[in-house]
Amino acid sequence: MAKSQSSIPKEKLMWMFETLVLIRRFEEQAKREADQGRILGTHSAIGEEATPTGICAHLRDDDYVLGNHRSHHHCIAKGVDINEMMAELLGKATGTNKGKGGTMHIADATKGMLGANGVVGSNIPVATGCALSAKVQNKDNVSVVFFGDGASSQGSLHESMNLAAIWDLPVLFVCENNRYAESTPFEYAVAGQSVANRAAGYGMPGVTVDGQNVIEVYEVAGEAVERARKGDGPTLIEAMTYRYHGHFGADNPMGYRTPEEQKYYEDKDCIIAMEKFLIENGTATQEQLKAIDDDAKARVEKATQFAIDSAYPDPSELLSDVYIKYP
Amino acid sequence: MNKEHRPLTFVQAINEGIRSRMREDDSTIVMGIDVAGAAGKAEEGFIDHFGGTFAMTKGLIQEFGTSRVLDTPISETGFVGAGVGAAAAGLRPLVDMMFVGFIGVCGDQIFNNMAKMHYMFGGKVKLPITIQAQTAASGGNAAQHSETLYSIFAHFPGLKCVVPSDPYSAKGLQIAAMKDDDPVVVFQSTRLMGVNFNQHVPEDAYELPIGKSRIVKTGNDITLIGIGTTTRTCIQAAENLAKQGYDAEVVDLLSISPLDEETILSSISKTRKVVIVDEDYPKCSVASELSALAAEKAFDFLDAPPKRVTAPHASIPYTSVLEQLHFPSVDNVTYACLEVMN
Ligand SMILES: Cc1ncc(C[n+]2csc(CCOP(=O)(O)OP(=O)(O)O)c2C)c(N)n1
Ligand SMILES: [Mg+2]
Numbered sequence: 063m064a065k066s067q068s069s070i071p072k073e074k075l076m077w078m079f080e081t082l083v084l085i086r087r088f089e090e091q092a093k094r095e096a097d098q099g100r101i102l103g104t105h106s107a108i109g110e111e112a113t114p115t116g117i118c119a120h121l122r123d124d125d126y127v128l129g130n131h132r133s134h135h136h137c138i139a140k141g142v143d144i145n146e147m148m149a150e151l152l153g154k155a156t157g158t159n160k161g162k163g164g165t166m167h168i169a170d171a172t173k174g175m176l177g178a179n180g181v182v183g184s185n186i187p188v189a190t191g192c193a194l195s196a197k198v199q200n201k202d203n204v205s206v207v208f209f210g211d212g213a214s215s216q217g218s219l220h221e222s223m224n225l226a227a228i229w230d231l232p233v234l235f236v237c238e239n240n241r242y243a244e245s246t247p248f249e250y251a252v253a254g255q256s257v258a259n260r261a262a263g264y265g266m267p268g269v270t271v272d273g274q275n276v277i278e279v280y281e282v283a284g285e286a287v288e289r290a291r292k293g294d295g296p297t298l299i300e301a302m303t304y305r306y307h308g309h310f311g312a313d314n315p316m317g318y319r320t321p322e323e324q325k326y327y328e329d330k331d332c333i334i335a336m337e338k339f340l341i342e343n344g345t346a347t348q349e350q351l352k353a354i355d356d357d358a359k360a361r362v363e364k365a366t367q368f369a370i371d372s373a374y375p376d377p378s379e380l381l382s383d384v385y386i387k388y389p
Numbered sequence: 390m391n392k393e394h395r396p397l398t399f400v401q402a403i404n405e406g407i408r409s410r411m412r413e414d415d416s417t418i419v420m421g422i423d424v425a426g427a428a429g430k431a432e433e434g435f436i437d438h439f440g441g442t443f444a445m446t447k448g449l450i451q452e453f454g455t456s457r458v459l460d461t462p463i464s465e466t467g468f469v470g471a472g473v474g475a476a477a478a479g480l481r482p483l484v485d486m487m488f489v490g491f492i493g494v495c496g497d498q499i500f501n502n503m504a505k506m507h508y509m510f511g512g513k514v515k516l517p518i519t520i521q522a523q524t525a526a527s528g529g530n531a532a533q534h535s536e537t538l539y540s541i542f543a544h545f546p547g548l549k550c551v552v553p554s555d556p557y558s559a560k561g562l563q564i565a566a567m568k569d570d571d572p573v574v575v576f577q578s579t580r581l582m583g584v585n586f587n588q589h590v591p592e593d594a595y596e597l598p599i600g601k602s603r604i605v606k607t608g609n610d611i612t613l614i615g616i617g618t619t620t621r622t623c624i625q626a627a628e629n630l631a632k633q634g635y636d637a638e639v640v641d642l643l644s645i646s647p648l649d650e651e652t653i654l655s656s657i658s659k660t661r662k663v664v665i666v667d668e669d670y671p672k673c674s675v676a677s678e679l680s681a682l683a684a685e686k687a688f689d690f691l692d693a694p695p696k697r698v699t700a701p702h703a704s705i706p707y708t709s710v711l712e713q714l715h716f717p718s719v720d721n722v723t724y725a726c727l728e729v730m731n
Binding site for chain 1: 422423426427428429430433435438439460461462463464465466467490491493494528529530531532533534701702703704706707708709710711714715
């Protein structure tokens with residue numbers, strides 16, 4: 063794996079492993095819920111666990127994370143409760159959003175997770191505004207927005223990068239480049255074949271990182287977060303990653319990519335790589351890692367039971383939360 | 390001609406309409422996100438993975454090629470605006486903007502350019518562009534992917550707006566929209582896509598006139614006006630009412646702008662009562678517009694105030710138990726009719 067790992071504290075390494083595994087197990091369960099027709103479907107984050115994990119390892123509760131339509135992994139990495147997340151997927155009153163938001167809108171402000179968002183590119187300016195708030199209030203918290211390679215074609219990214227750069231805002235623009243937007247290949251849709259390169263036009267650092275390697279992501283993110291906290295402005299990070307499943311629900315990705323390509327990425331699986339690293343590095347034993355995985359499975363099972371046992375929202379909830387006060 | 394029963398789904402009918410326009414007019418192009426899919430991978434054996442999110446443009450890329458069926462990046466301002474420019478410069482684009490809520494991204498191009506250029510330029514530029522957008526809450530898509538938003542578009546002078554309610558009207562209006570020299574917005578309800586209409590759709594390239602509503606059931610006791618999905622709701626409510634001895638007339642609006650005042654007003658004048666069913670938010674809505682029309686122009690004929698049955702003034706919730714309350718139900722409509730009649 064990466065070079066300067068020795069400097070990473072053991073608790074961080076273990077937290078990252080736990081987080082990768084917890085996301086994977088949660089997403090497997092979410093997929094089962096969808097496959098069995100209990101929910102409409104989700105945008106699976108399986109394969110993409112490492113990017114938010116390596117980044118959120120540097121974040122505090124008062125730092126902000128904003129996501130997109132594929133955001134379960136962002137939420138878990140930022141510490142959102144998985145019981146409440148699963149309840150939200152099942153549309154229950156105990157869900158993060160009382161069942162009103164669902165898979166594409168999970169939010170928990172107490173954890174600094176200011177929401178997944180179903181409109182591609184829509185959260186990028188919002189994250190920029192969170193960073194503006196920190197700057198105006200002289201706080202050192204930072205804001206991170208995750209978006210896809212597809213979203214990099216939205217004007218909202220370019221307008222936000224310019225704003226953040228002229229005002230030196232503490233924001234990380236994190237592109238999870240999983241090579242496809244629905245079935246549209248990155249190679250087709252992104253001129254210049256690089257998102258990171260676009261940072262140059264706005265005079266900010268643009269870094270490409272192996273998004274299947276959580277240690278590399280951790281290191282790149284560490285610099286970017288530090289830069290932002292010090293008031294030195296934004297960074298654009300492009301993490302090269304891959305989603306193992308289709309775009310949404312039952313989409314079959316074999317209609318636009320080869321089994322060989324899929325295998326290439328699965329062989330670079332972020333969890334297997336981290337496992338190998340921790341064992342070779344003497345940080346943990348196989349048994350310890352297995353115990354962590356068992357624990358993650360048990361937590362997801364508990365979360366699922368919690369969700370199933372929870373009640374649906376009361377019909378009156380249809381009309382609540384439209385305003386704080388009206389008229 | 391073809392006398393056989395030829396049932397198509399809502400989506401197949403739209404697909405057939407688009408295809409016939411593309412065959413007849415080389416200047417017609419189709420643009421949007423994944424209108425084909427797997428862009429640039431035909432040589433690897435991948436083509437047309439989606440054919441549009443709801444497969445409405447399926448099979449077109451094989452017939453018309455990549456110069457007329459354009460997969461776009463996710464850049465609604467860019468490609469909707471490019472559609473406007475292409476129309477101004479001689480093409481007849483059909484632009485698929487996917488869910489209607491994405492108007493939030495490309496509103497500038499639609500409201501400031503598409504709706505206004507013809508007028509601002511003294512009628513000297515024509516914009517034969519069609520925008521199609523998918524609407525309605527259809528099972529857990531939540532607040533941003535379930536809206537209807539007719540009235541936002543219909544508010545603008547310069548835009549025509551049509552809403553098919555079944556396969557027959559979907560094909561006829563699609564062709565009419567794409568042949569029209571003005572910008573037309575076609576709203577396609579996702580709630581109609583899975584319905585088994587078992588309805589005959591002629592093979593030929595027929596048009597339904599834009600600006601005309603249609604009476605789908607005649608009756609004398611009350612007028613029900615439906616729009617897209619809610620036309621079905623009205624038909625079902627009319628069946629309920631029939632069981633209770635009431636003879637309802639159902640008007641299928643089909644066109645929001647222009648409005649077919651003649652058909653609407655003559656129905657209301659005959660039945661003397663009207664219930665308008667709209668799945669869009671209620672405030673400043675098409676339902677409000679129709680209600681105003683009835684009050685202003687049929688006041689003397691009305692036995693009761695016009696009644697609207699709409700979605701509530703609230704965003705669309707994810708969970709099914711709340712989502713189903715958001716949509717005007719057959720029971721709600723039936724009840725509203727009984728209220729108006731008694
Ligand atoms: C403004 C807007 N346009 C289109 C869509 C439909 N859509 C949802 S996800 C998606 C692909 C997004 O691709 P990318 O940004 O690469 O993220 P990924 O799904 O690969 O994680 C599209 C086109 C949308 N939700 N919002
Ligand atoms: Mg992508």
